Amino acid sequence: MKIRVINPNTTASMTDKIGEAAARIAAADTRIVASNPRSGPVSIESHFDEAISAVGVLEEVRAGEREHTDAYIIACFGDPGLLAARELTRAPVIGIAEAAFHMATLISTRFSIVTTLGRTGIIAEHLLQNYGFAHHCRRVRAAEIPVLDLEDSGDQALQRIIDECLRAKREDGIGAIVLGCGGMADLTPQIRDAVGLPVVEGVTAAVKLAESLVSLGLGTSKFGDLDFPRSKTFTGQFDYLSQAD
Numbered sequence: 001m002k003i004r005v006i007n008p009n010t011t012a013s014m015t016d017k018i019g020e021a022a023a024r025i026a027a028a029d030t031r032i033v034a035s036n037p038r039s040g041p042v043s044i045e046s047h048f049d050e051a052i053s054a055v056g057v058l059e060e061v062r063a064g065e066r067e068h069t070d071a072y073i074i075a076c077f078g079d080p081g082l083l084a085a086r087e088l089t090r091a092p093v094i095g096i097a098e099a100a101f102h103m104a105t106l107i108s109t110r111f112s113i114v115t116t117l118g119r120t121g122i123i124a125e126h127l128l129q130n131y132g133f134a135h136h137c138r139r140v141r142a143a144e145i146p147v148l149d150l151e152d153s154g155d156q157a158l159q160r161i162i163d164e165c166l167r168a169k170r171e172d173g174i175g176a177i178v179l180g181c182g183g184m185a186d187l188t189p190q191i192r193d194a195v196g197l198p199v200v201e202g203v204t205a206a207v208k209l210a211e212s213l214v215s216l217g218l219g220t221s222k223f224g225d226l227d228f229p230r231s232k233t234f235t236g237q238f239d240y241l242s243q244a245d
């Protein structure tokens with residue numbers, strides 16, 4: 001099977017890192033194709049960034065539909081464009097936050113999230129509510145590092161993440177940690193060893209969930225709200241999306 005792992009920001013080094021983490025955990029007969037939009041924010045750290053990045057996510061799914069793709073992963077912890085992306089394909093589309101929440105509740109009754117900047121914590125809180133996991137999450141914490149520090153100042157950023165995870169372990173009464181950024185996909189072993197708790201990382205969780213869905217012959221339902229969008233005219237810069245019935 002082929003899984004397209006979409007990094008919604010436009011930082012190629014993060015896309016490569018995410019793709020490598022996905023490929024390491026993928027089954028022998030799974031091919032990982034990692035991509036990011038040509039246009040959009042270099043990092044996603046606000047509601048505005050999320051909204052702009054969603055258009056790029058949808059473009060990447062449209063590209064995937066032009067070649068055979070068995071599943072899609074949206075590798076940003078805000079799961080930008082998730083439901084809209086599901087409307088564009090019969091394949092499964094999995095957000096890394098949703099995947100991580102599901103996996104975390106299979107191994108613990110309570111988890112905390114450690115993300116990058118505190119200002120994006122509300123996005124994770126909204127997702128917890130929307131997905132029905134709010135009562136499982138004790139706290140959404142932040143290492144207070146810009147997303148691209150994960151690319152530039154590796155050890156310093158890693159230590160800040162570990163320190164926040166250790167505070168969560170001491171204070172939150174949890175059984176697991178959820179890493180709140182696609183850019184942390186390569187850090188799981190170091191964090192797990194330093195913290196001594198199960199660490200759930202969304203990219204790798206999403207790969208295994210995608211493989212399971214494809215193996216079960218399950219894809220996005222076309223009955224109801226996730227059916228393909230109705231054909232219509234789009235104007236201006238989106239006129240290329242226009243479709244007649």
Ligand code: 5HY
Pocket residue numbers: 009042043044045075076077078115116117120147180181182183
């Ligand atoms: C992510 N931003 O996973 C989010 C992390 C965040 O560029 N990739 C990003 O803090 O929401």
